[in-house]
Amino acid sequence: MKNVKDLIEKVNPTRRVYQLPAIKILGIVPSNISTNARFLESTFIKRKKLVESRYGIPIFDTIICNREEVSRASEDERKFGDIEIPSPQSILDYKPESKSSQEFASLAEEILAKIED
Numbered sequence: 019m020k021n022v023k024d025l026i027e028k029v030n031p032t033r034r035v036y037q038l039p040a041i042k043i044l045g046i047v048p049s050n051i052s053t054n055a056r057f058l059e060s061t062f063i064k065r066k067k068l069v070e071s072r073y074g075i076p077i078f079d080t081i082i083c084n085r086e087e088v089s090r091a092s093e094d095e096r097k098f099g100d101i102e103i104p105s106p107q108s109i110l111d112y113k114p115e116s117k118s119s120q121e122f123a124s125l126a127e128e129i130l131a132k133i134e135d
Contacts, residue, residue: 019046019069019072019073019075020073022043023043023073023075026040026041026043029041043075044076044078044129044132044133045075045076045077045078045132046069046073046075046076046077046078047078047080047082047125048062048066048077048078048080048081048082049081049082050082050083050084051081051082051083051084052083052084053083053084053085058081062081078125078128078129079128080121080124080125080128081121082118082121082122082125083117083118083121085116085117085118087109087112087113087116087118088109088118090112091106091107091108091109091111091112091113092104092106092107093106094106094107094112109122110122110123
């Protein structure tokens, strides 16, 4: 995270020269998070507080958990002749009623709310 902050500090002065808005970090998205209840209730909370205090970057409230349906949505392939090419689907299309879809929809709403601030 320090590298990201350093990069933004180097890029923003150049953006000002070209009259472009400064890059702003909206926050860190907790992703690929275990669904284990003990981890979520204890370890995750400790890690979240540690990251926020160490880097001074807010953490999004939305958590994107590691769920099988997300992997399956990204594994889809299509055939073109003898060639199979990756053809991942959005989780919102693959399983619209799943917990993963709800998490990604919640993340989108949270991002939009932060942008509007």
